[in-house]
Amino acid sequence: MIAEQLARWREQDWRLIPPRPLAPAENLALDEVLTQRVGRGERPPTLRVWAWASRAVILGRFQSVRNEVNPDAAAAHGIDIVRRISGGGAMFVEPEGAITYSIYAPESFVQGLSFAESYEMFDRWVLDALGELGVNAWYQPLNDIASDGGKIGGAAQARRGGAVLHHTTMAYQMSTDLLGQVLRVGQEKLSDKGIRSADRRVGPLRQQTDMERDDIVHHLIGFFRARYGLTDDTVTPEEEAExxxxxxxxxxTRDWTYFLP
Amino acid sequence: MGITGTREIVDMLHGEYKVPRGKLVVVDLDVVDERLYRVSLTGDFFLYPEEALAPMIAALEGAPAGLGGHEYCLRIARVVPPGTEMLGFSPCAIGIAVVRAQESQAHDR
Known part of the structure; x- marks a missing residue:
């Protein structure tokens, strides 16, 4: 990788918050808390690997519930509908179905980079880590991780209070039938995808690696640790309370989730 | 948060535009006395800072109906705060969705 980028990463004192199953709203709230803490200099830059306690639809910051979700299907299957603080598209996640991580960094970490460049930089290590597992993956601007076997995942960023939150979700295995019931995909959304129809395929990591989810997570964390340095950490009691x-x-709250109905 | 408030949009006019290789822009609005009202702007785009959404919506609220997409584009572009990053969409993409929303009226009624 580019030496200048490697230096950026290695200048930071990275902390690891390992996976712990949280409710969907807790996962999203913790992103806000840790982003603010890093922005205020109260926490070093941090990598948090997520775990999910239940299934959820996670809407992007600017999406309308009505346009993205079939609420009856979500309710019938006990699927929470929540809204995150970053933009981008809706995701349907299940506890063992996705691998999600957040990176919280001070804004100085992305100084001099365009937004598009910063998206790619935040996920560069994952592309290389997947390469070690035999998955030929690349970044498809703005925010998609693509591979020979299909789209793997996507990223989103929020910036506030002197910090950048970059979070990425990758498919491990998909309940495509349930996803199709719960998420709405309009014709307009697909309108420009004909020209790159190969990208419409999703290539979940289980299918591409034949590995257990936990083994992939372990590999990703080990790769980050070896390349950039990583100190084990936990959520503090103050952060937990917040x-x-x-x-x-x-x-x-309904006010937040449905603020764009 | 609280940009538009919670409200019912069942009967509103609805227009969508997917930016080629970009994001989806969705506009819902009402037309009353030849003007746009209750404008909502949603989609899977990225906008930094998030607060930049409010002036863009305000630029459309009360604007004349029946303008071309470029006219709406200019109205929006004028109020985008300096330093705003619009990723995967643009003022003119919003303008197209505004026009499409009004065309949905022509088709539906």
Whole structure:
């Protein structure tokens, strides 16, 4: 990788928050809390690997619920509908179906980079780590991870208070039938995809690696640690309390989820 | 947050535009007395800072109906705060969705 980018990463004192199953609203609230903490210099730059306690549809910051979700199907299957703080598209996740991580960094980390360049830089290590597993993956601007076997995942960023949140979700295995019931995909959304029809395929990592989900997660963390350095860490009691407060006040509220109905 | 508030949009006019190799822009609005009202702007785009959405919606609220996409584009472009990053969409992409929303009226009624 480019030496200048490697230096950027290695200048930071990266911390790891390992996977712990959280409710969907808790996962989203924790992103807000940790982004703010890093922005205020109260926490070093951090990699958090997610785990999901339940199934959820996660809407992008600017999406309308009505346009993206079939609420009856979601309710029938006990699927939470939540909204995250970053833009981008809706995702349907299941506890063992996705691999998600967040990177929280000070804005100085992306200084001098365009937004598009920063998206790719944040996920560069994952592309290389997947390469070691035999998956030929590349970045498809703005925010998609593509591979020979199909689209693997996508990223989104939020910026606030002097910090950047970059989070990425990759498909491990897909319940395509359930996804089709719960998420709406309009004709207009697909209108320009004919010219790159190969990209419409999704290539979940289980299918491409034949590995257990936990083994892939372990490999990704080990790769990050070897390349950039990584110190084991946990969510502090203060951060935990703040997370619970934000779940109550924002992320589990109808006002937030349906603010764009 | 709280840019538009929670509200019912069942009967509103609806227009979508997928930017080639970019994101989806969705506009819902009402036309009353030849002007645009209750404009909502949603989609899977990225906008930094998030607060830049409000002035863009405000630029459309009360604007004359029946203009061309370029006219709406210019109205939006004028109010985008300096330093705003619009990723995967643009003022003119919004303008196209605004026109399509009004065309949905022509087709439906």
């Amino acid at each position: 997370m619970h407060r934000l779940v109550q006040e924002q992320f589990s």
